[in-house]
Amino acid sequence: MKRNQVKFYLFTLLAVVGLASCTDLEIEETDSFITEGFQGLADPASSVGQLYNQTYGQLGDQANTYALNEVTSDALLVPTRGSDWGDNGRWRKLHQHEWGFEETDILTPFNQWNSNQLLASQILDSRSNASAVVAAEASFLRAWAMYLTLDFFGQVPFRDTQLSSSTVPEVLTGTAAVDFIIADLDAAIAGLPAKAAGSSDLKRASKAAARFLKAKVLLNKHVFASQLTGGGGTPDAADMNQVVSLVDAIAAEGYALQAGYFDIFEKTADSETIWWAETGVGNRIFNGLHYNSTGLGGGGWNGFSTLAEYYDLFEGDPNSNRYESDLLSDQIDGQEERRGGVPNIGVQFTGTDGTSDNGGFEDGSNVGRGFLINQQYALDGAALTDRPGDPLQFTRGFVDGAGAPSLINNNEQTGIRVQKYQARFGGGFENHLIVFRYADAHLMKAEAILNGASGDATSVVNDVRTIRGVAPFGSVTASQLLDERGRELYAEGWRRNDMIRFGAYTGPWEFKESGSDDARKLFPIPLPQLLANPNLVQNPGY
Secondary structure (H helix, E strand, C coil): CCCCCHHHHHCCCCCCCCCCCCCCCCCCHHHHHHCCCCCCCCCCHHHHHHHHHHHHEEEEECCCCCCCCHHCCCCEECCCCCCCCCCHHHHHHHHHHCCCCHHHHHHHHHHHHHHHHHHHHHCCHHCCCCCCCHHHHHHHHHHHHHHHHHHHHEEECCCCCCCCCCCCCCCEEEEHHHHHHHHHHHHHHHHHHCCCCCCCCCCCCCCHHHHHHHHHHHHHHHHHCCCCCCCCCCCHHHHHHHHHHHHHHHHCCCCCCCCCHHHHHHCCCCCCEEEEEEEHHHHHCCCCCCCCCCCCCHHHCCCEEEEEHHHCCCCCCCCCCCCCCCCCECCCCCHHHHHEEECCCCCCCCCCCEEEEEECCCCCCCCEEEEEEEECCCCCCCCCCCCCCCCCCECCCCCCCCCCCCCCEEECCCCCEEEEECCCCHHHHHCCCHHHHHHHHHHHHHHHHHHCCCCCHHHHHHHHHHHHHCCCCCCCCCHHHHHHHHHHCCCCCCCCHHHHHHHCCCCCCCEEECCCCCCHHCCCCCCHHHHHCCCCCCCCCC
């Protein structure tokens, strides 16, 4: 168990609402969500607010949905350090594709997203008499919940709120599920307001957000169509042309690539953010930092790290990653901007919005950004030490006390750490987690072109590379595009989905050297759900 787990809950307070969800979709008459006497919701606007809060909390969690999307990939892993982060092998099993039927990180997302779907359906029930905008928001949030369920499990239980609660929910799979989700998104696009880039209320859905999600669904449609039958499927050119059109429509509203990569992840207006969740980013900061990295928030939790092979996707010296002095200075060691760096002193305090004074420095500004490797420093430039008193130097590898590669018995320094959000702004309590952003959409457009749409995929990818300060490609392959998505979108919750679509998810990586079976592209249907709903069938291979 990580040290002082209470800190985690402080950063995911909104998740409490989501944890009140039903535990299965075969709902009894006494269930508070739906009964034989259900005649609509009295206040659908309030209910859609509740639905947003549940969604925000579920997205802000470091476990469950985030863990399935990132820790099961080559991007993140959580070694056991002494007694910290053992958790009965929870994190190691995800990274090594050795999960079972009753893992909490699998059970919880199934329950949460299906609970959200049900609440959205109740809002959309004609007897709830929701306004046009509320109905459009519910359509978007139901589509998001169903998309995640389909992506994770390949099967989406759907309860028609007009039917008796004793009716067993039908189960949508493959193309039928995609068609249902797209119908919801078309309704959302029609009914949601247009919001220009940089608008102050992008935590609520907009036409751009619905278009983004529709493009994401269409890009994955051929994968979803063959999830339960095997085979990779083939993208349809018409679907790919739709993806391009949807991304172009987003751009037409002013969304665009923005220079200053890490500025995008501050709580300020930018041209990239399409939809953000009002939930704390603290666990994204503290779950990787060492206990002594900063005094903010009581210190780090010393858990999440990345593989050296993921770090090596970036351009620059693979063994050193420094800023010249503080976070306001240029990188050295030939690093690309997105890889970030480690400063050797904090930033002088000047009253910048969101920062606090600690001895003349911005508190937390000694913490680097991007990927942290080698020696770490205090605000005043002193070299930090770990708890036993050894120099605090994050290493590329994961080894046990005997120096052998291992995910158990690690010391406090193993593993390169990831910092997309910055401790110096609000100490991690900033409630601003980016969910959809334009660079992802732009790279989706390039992928659609590679898969048959009209256009020049290389120039689209080079738009991103140029603004990030790296050399353009002469031409782009699918493998290069997957790597580019990895460089641009790390720790944003897309890695598993990307790796499946590009055929890399079951391949080998460190501590999963032999690869894994195709069955691991889906998670098992939780056993209580199989008992409750005979229309569900356990996924192949489980």
